[in-house]
Amino acid sequence: MLKLRSLGILLMLFWIASCTEENLGVxxxxxxxxxFAxxxxxxxxxxxxxxxxVQVQDHGFYLAEDEAFSSPQIISLGEKSGPGRFIGEVSGLKVGTIYFAKSFMELSGEMIFGNSLELSTLxxxxxxxxxxxxxxxxxxxIEGRNFGEDTRVFFGDQEAQVLENTLQSKLLVRVPNPxxxxxVPIRVQVQDREVSSPTLFEYQIGTYELISTYPQEIKLYDNVFFQNGPNEFYIxxxxxxxxxxxxxFQKFDAASSSWESVQFPGSSRSFAFFTDRYIGGGLSQLGSNPFVFxxxxxxxxxxxxxxxxDLPFxxxxxLAFEFEEDLYVLGSNANSMPFFSKFNSSTESWEVLPNSPVSFGRNDVSFTYQNKAYLLSTSDASIWxxxxxxxxxxxxxxxxxxxxNGRGMARIIGNKAYIGLFERTNELWELDLDTFTWTRKxxxxxxxxxxxxxxxxxxPNIYIIRVPDITLAGQYPMDLYRFDPNGI
Known part of the structure; x- marks a missing residue:
């Protein structure tokens, strides 16, 4: 009985305490x-x-650059029903700046503030x-951090278009004109701050200038071309x-940008091999089957x-190339058998050389550099x-x-080889012959x-002339371009 009486007194005390806390209204x-910052x-x-x-009429945060909150930004979140957490967000702040923040609520017409926190933008x-x-x-x-809403990007002094800004840490931009x-360095401006890339960006370069047009309105195929000195080009x-x-032939003088017809005393032919000093072989009839060599x-x-x-084959x-005035020819003979021959210019005699490890022909490209010939096989892209x-x-x-479809270009300027412009592609690549690294032009x-x-x-320039494919209907000019590999 005593135990029951004690329990009742204890429950009554708890009830009184509870009523007292309600009356306090904490x-x-x-x-x-x-x-997040x-x-x-x-x-x-x-x-x-x-x-x-409780029913709060307004709540949120005050944010200011001074602890006295003399000119605060107010983040108002509006009415709130009942106690609990709330989150406020503000943008457009100054980068790298110390701010002070405090919460607030408006309750029954009274403004109540919370404690103050110090923070810093990044x-x-x-x-x-x-x-x-x-x-x-x-x-x-561009990967980084703290890229604000009005971030600007420059490639050197040229401003780029910012396409996307993802989570203030990734910028998608379009490369501007150089x-x-x-x-150039990539510079990122965020308000009054500027940061640069740790490495330089490199533009794909190389400029083409149209300087002339072939004097005849024809589509020239399976032809010969060579060069005599620095300015005379024969096609x-x-x-x-x-x-x-x-x-x-038509001869182009690069110094005067003029064309001149040149007679050839030999027979007409197609698919001949050629270098700057030699022309030989080929077919003497068009469309014949079997071939007439x-x-x-x-x-x-x-x-x-x-x-x-006459040739011994x-x-x-x-495919032909020269070295120290001697001529090297490799390909297939009339019986489709591979061969590799050398013409000694001093003795005017031919020597049969061991065959190459892969087959080469007119569809492939070659150049000579420092006691070696370089040959690119278009069958598998290998370079030998x-x-x-x-x-x-x-x-x-x-x-x-x-x-x-093969039939591309390989030209040397200094220690760089320029390879590409194969049939049905406009690609041109630069090969550094010291480091053997490739750069797209x-x-x-x-x-x-x-x-x-x-x-x-x-x-320092390469002169290039091409003809539209024979399958394209209509007449197209054969334009002669001057290519500057280092042009910007």
């Missing part, structure tokens, strides 16, 4: 923490604490960007649309075509060297670009469905 607001944005957590179901930074090499108009991603330099032989032979062999010397003894679509002294072959690299203007008619080197 309600207040607190500023709990900074949930970036360069120009802050997210805050506050809390209304009460022992009763500085922007650039971590990386990719790709590090690109052409004008391509998209590039200024005067091919390698000719071959056929018009593979329907009729071209009998001679031309065995004659010519040397261009002192501005004249000089006939040499018959061939079409062979032939050592003239040791007469040995070695596979050294692979072409990274589009091989199209700007594509050649005009129709990709084109075939090279000629290419020459004069000083």
């Amino acid at each position: 309600t207040f607001v607190t500023t709990e923490e900074v949930l 970036s360069g120009d944005q802050v997210r805050l957590l506050g809390r209304v604490i009460s022992d009763q179901d 500085e922007p930074a650039v971590k990386s960007f990719s790709p590090e090499f690109a052409a004008v108009g391509e998209e590039l991603i 200024g005067d330099e091919a390698q 000719g032989l071959g056929s018009e649309r593979r329907l009729s032979f071209i009998n001679g 031309d065995p004659t062999f010519w040397k261009f010397e002192s501005g004249q075509f000089i006939q040499k003894p 018959l061939t079409r679509d062979a 060297t032939f050592d003239f002294s040791l007469q040995t072959w070695e596979e050294i690299a692979s072409f990274p670009g589009n091989l199209g 700007n594509p050649m203007p005009g129709l990709p469905q084109s075939v090279l008619v000629g290419h020459f080197v004069s000083g």
Whole structure:
């Protein structure tokens, strides 16, 4: 009985205490923490604490640059029913700045403030960007932090278009036109702060200038071209649309930008092999089956075509290159058997060399550099060297670009090789012959469905002329372009 009486007294005391706390009406607001801070944005957590179901007319945060909150920004979240946490967010703040924040609530017409917190917005930074090499108009991603709403991006002094700003940490931009330099820093401006990329961005460069047009309105195919000195370029032989032979040459003078017809004393032909000093082989009839081969062999010397003894082999679509005035020819003979032969210019005799490890022909490209011939096979993109002294072959690299239908270009300027412009592609690549690294150049203007008619080197420039593919209807001009590999 005593136990029951004691329990009743205890319950009564709890009830009295409970009634006393209700009458006190404990309600207040607190500023709990900074949930997030970036360069120009802050997210805050506050809390209304009460022992009763309060109706708050307004609540939120005050934010100011001074602890006295003399000119605060007010983040008003409006009415709130009952106690609990709330989150406020504000943007457009100054980067790298100290702020003070406090929560507030309006209850029964009275403004009640919580405790004050000190916080700081963050500085922007650039971590990386990719790709590090690109052409004008391509998209590039910049990784970093604290990129505010009005972030601007510059490639050197050229402003880029900002396409997206994701979570203030990733910018998608479009590469702008270049200024005067091919390698530039990427600068990111956020308000009055500027940060730069740790590495330089490199533009894809190379400019093309249309300087002339072939003087005849024809589609020249399966032709010959060669160069005499730095300024004289010869284009000719071959056929018009593979329907009729071209009998001679057109000579272009780069110094005067003029054309001149040049007669060829030999027979017309297509698919001949050629270098800057030699022309030989090929077919003497169009559309014949079986092929009718031309065995004659010519040397261009002192501005004249000089006939040499006939070739000891018959061939079409062979590939030829020179080294120390000697001529090297490799391809297939009339019986489709591979061969590799050398013409000794001093003795005017031919020597049969061991066959190359892979088949090469007119569809492939070649150039010589420092005692070696470099040959690119369009069948598998492999690049081989032939050592003239040791007469040995070695596979050294692979072409990274589009091989199209073959019949491309390879030209040397200094220690750089320029390879590409294969049929049905406008791609051109630069190969550093010291480091063996590839760099993509700007594509050649005009129709990709084109075939090279000629290419020459004069000083720091390459002169290039192409003809639209024979399958394209209509008459197209054969435009001659001057390509500056370092043009911006």
